[in-house]
Amino acid sequence: MKPLYVAVVGATGLMGRELLKLLERRQFPLTSLQLLASDRSAGKQLFFNHQEIEVKELTSASLSRLNLVFFAAGTEASRRFSSTAVKNGAVVIDQSATYRMEPWVPLVVPEVNLEDLKHHKRIIASPSAATIQMVMALAPLHRVNPIRRAVVATYQSVSGAGAAAMEELTNQAKQVLEGKGVIPHVFTHQTAFNILPEIDVFLYNGYTMEEWRIKEEAAKLMHSPDLAISASCVRVPVYIGDSQAIHVEFTNPINPEEARRLLAQAPGVKVEDDPEVSLYPQPWAVAGTDEVHVGRVRQDVALPNGLTMWVVADNLRRGAINAIQIAEALLQNGWL
């Protein structure tokens, strides 16, 4: 096998650390691993495979002699440095929003549209966590019975906003429990014991960027440019694990039993659905698991040929697995 020089950009962030954990656990066959981050984090030591690795500052020079670079930092880092990595010969798997909607960049969830990978031009985009879990639950149904429209309301954990957001939830929860006032920093308003219908910036049409992304990314992933998806994306005081209430209209009738059967066979999906014993996915239980968990599948009483379900996944874990599965597919196809 050829040697495989890999770098992770944003290695010290929540997404980066999750990626390292899973590269290790899945025994990703790398020859060497570079950890890159902003100058603030440079000099930190992280463990990988029982070995300490020093985090280096992300610069153009740091991106040479690499075969594969995971970008797990924000859009800023991807925009500034991904083309350098590509010019220097690497393939980039980008977890930021930078390239997702670029027509020439494949946006891939391996369980859903692995075939799109073959047209890649050395940059492959991985979708937002919210999109990944939604399409993993919808695509297995869409394939046999095309979806006409969907309404999605999300219950997204603070980890999607990074480590500082998780700390803010802890600090604020303590302050509220002690009867103290709270001053928000990471979020616009108090997050502890509160609900905020604001994730990412607002667009001209009243949707947030996060809500719009779900619609656009899902349409691209499922090759259905006209797919009508309306989302309400909402932050809830949960550390890890995003939940979604999804109401779907299909082209033809579909019943809950059939949907459960199709989902149970879908790769990466786990059906947990037994109301009699209050069995349904919950973020507290789902955190730390690999699968997209689906429950509360029922006939929708408002939409024609409608189905409703409750979908929960570990947002960090699912994002990392998605990026690594893209890398594994590149390897299998000899593209690295």
Place this chain on the structure above:
Amino acid sequence: MKPLYVAVVGATGLMGRELLKLLERRQFPLTSLQLLASDRSAGKQLFFNHQEIEVKELTSASLSRLNLVFFAAGTEASRRFSSTAVKNGAVVIDQSATYRMEPWVPLVVPEVNLEDLKHHKRIIASPSAATIQMVMALAPLHRVNPIRRAVVATYQSVSGAGAAAMEELTNQAKQVLEGKGVIPHVFTHQTAFNILPEIDVFLYNGYTMEEWRIKEEAAKLMHSPDLAISASCVRVPVYIGDSQAIHVEFTNPINPEEARRLLAQAPGVKVEDDPEVSLYPQPWAVAGTDEVHVGRVRQDVALPNGLTMWVVADNLRRGAINAIQIAEALLQNGWL
């Protein structure tokens, strides 16, 4: 004016205490007030208008010589004792689910269908908190542009499950912050830092009773038996204040500006909608206010003639105000 002898059943519960607070604040013109509760709570002293009142045990005998009885306990108390109150000459305003769907019982939100009150047979039902806030936001639009279908996802606070549920959230939050395990009592699963898509019992069709209630109660209140409403009702770790993401399909086109204008004129509704400064309703800020707060009004991109909005209200407050407004209307019509 005639003397007005009033009793509150369930006076020591969260709903009952909120009712007392508001009867006092709105200077409801009562001659005497009886406080009734289960034998467990009998003997407690509660303040009303700077006067201590002893809570008496709810028995058939306790319900004599009354003009008006608020039932703010569970269905059990309403089922067993409301007919006794009526037989003894009182009018009953019932906040439980017992009579809401009985065809001979008016179900009333005064801002929406006050006219239904005139057919009352001495029992009037007040809807669930979730229904009240939803129809107060939908009815002003439905009147000028009939609603065809709606999809609602809720973010409901633990106070809807009573005082013990609020205490459980506090205790569990402390335990989680101390790194301890948690044992649920009031709820089926952990509620702190978690999300539970289960409110009330599950029905044969996979919906919960709470979800089904929203659909049935809204159809009755808005005199639209065919109104198609599909709800996902979800418990979130918030003390007071219920939020709802509502996606609506209308008969004719409607734009967000028009909807905001209609809602701003609607009684009991407050529009808080300015994305540029992150202004939208949040339960933490809405707790302790009287109005139903509406924000994030936008064109729905999935539903034809669609509109999406975010609706938040203080569930305890709104339930109590609704019951008292029914009583005030009875008084004004000389029915007490």
